Amino acid sequence: MNMLEAVRLVAARELKVKLRDKTFLISTLFFLLFAFGSSVLPALFAGGPSSVAVAQGSPYEGKLRDAGLDVKVVANPEQTVRDGDADAAVVDKNAQPEVLAMKDAPSDVVSALSVQPAVQLLDPDAVNPVAAFLVPFMFALVFFFTSLTFGIQIAQSVVEEKQTRMVEILVAAVPVRALLIGKVAAGGILALAQVALIAVVTVTGAQFTDDADTLLPLLGPAMSWFIPFFVLGFIMLAALWAAVGALVNRLEDVGNAGMPVQLIVMLPFFLVIFLNDNPLAMRILSYVPFSAPTAMPVRLFDGSAAGWEPFVSLVILALAAAGALLIGARLYEGSLLRTNARTSWSAAWRDRELRSI
Structure with a gap:
């Protein structure tokens, strides 16, 4: 079979396995209930007029x-x-x-x-302070947890295949790079579907709030841009997580081997949260590949980004994702069939054992 057919086969297998996983289904349901509750419960607890x-x-x-x-x-x-x-x-x-x-x-x-004094708004289009804090937090939180959760699951899937020796059968049937791309594609589809469901549920719940008419029009452009940024950012990180899974032979070692990847996920999360009111810092973060998926949509939400900026940032992120795929593929190929002990990053980079497969 050709590369495209092999990728499709691997992705279909991963999707079937994950959709039957009760843990994945329960976690998805939990996220949906949390998203709906966070939108609806404040309005319900507020009660009606006195x-x-x-x-x-x-x-x-x-x-x-x-x-x-x-x-x-x-x-x-x-x-x-x-x-x-x-x-x-x-x-x-x-x-x-x-x-x-x-x-x-x-x-x-x-x-x-009471007698209400006359009020003149000098900046009537300014974003509500509460929304200005919550929106960056939610964008960062969604990307952080989704990329981290699905990335670790991809790494664990690779380790399980190595432990059961299933990987030897898979490598004999499909090209190694097709195995990697199929896993990343399946994880991306599931992650994007989960994020889309959360977005739909959140928007539906927001209809119950008093600020829906003003908040939702501001969220629209930011959410539409968040999707391509999320997809490319997820691909970039998922390829590295797959390489992490190939480096180890036990599930217990995934955390230690994946520490560098966890850091490049966690650091942008906290930077966007704590520096979202710093225009210069947010402008820089919106062009850094690991923080762009959250920083740029936030700038689009508050109106501080020019019309050309998301396109430039997206191109930079796409190049970074392609580079991460190449790096992840090389590490993945160099360590996938090593089942005796944990493989170092440098050894996996040098090994060309599977490059000809």
Whole structure:
């Protein structure tokens, strides 16, 4: 069979195995529930508007209704609050409103009766401070956990094939590079599908929030760019994780052998989190291949990136991904059939045992 058919065969096998894995299915369900809950629960726990009791003909009834409060017109507002049928009551005292409540007056009732000063927004298009923190955090978190989780799974899959000697059968049937590319392709498909499901669930849950109309239009361009950046970034890291799996012969050694790869995943994660308010640092990070998948979408979200910048950053990332594939393939080929002891990075780089297969 040719290379394309071999890659397709390996990828199909990896997908079938992973889709039957209960751990993968349960973890995916957990991420979906977490994404939906983080979007919906804050709105649910916030509750509805406060209920407020007023007397018949109260001059404050219209203002309270305009504020969206649940207004109840009763004969005795104070008794209504004491009976627990309303959160607060508003009565007229010396031509001034007075709020009656059992312990603390609801803030929305007080706000509705307060005189609001005139406000002029000097930067009306500025991103909400909470969103400005959460969006970089979520982009970095998704890329960090997805690339790390699926990358380690790819490495473990390689080790399991070496332990069971299955790798010798696979190498005899398909080219070694097809085996590597098939594993990376299958992991990328599953990771991208999981991220897409999380995005759909998150956007659906965001419809329940009050900021949906302003936040979602800002997220659209950033999320659309995040997909190609995520795919290339994942390919770059997955190839290195596959090489890590080929270097060792026991699952217990994956962590130690993969420490360099873990560091180049963790460092950009923390840099984007802690430096997202530093324009110069974020501009640099958006061109560094290991941090570009999160830094550039964040800059697109806050509007600090020029229209040409994501294209340049994507080209740099694509070249880095291609280089990582070549490096990973060489290490993978040089260590895959070594089953006696752990292979060093330098020994795997020098070994050409499988290059002719």
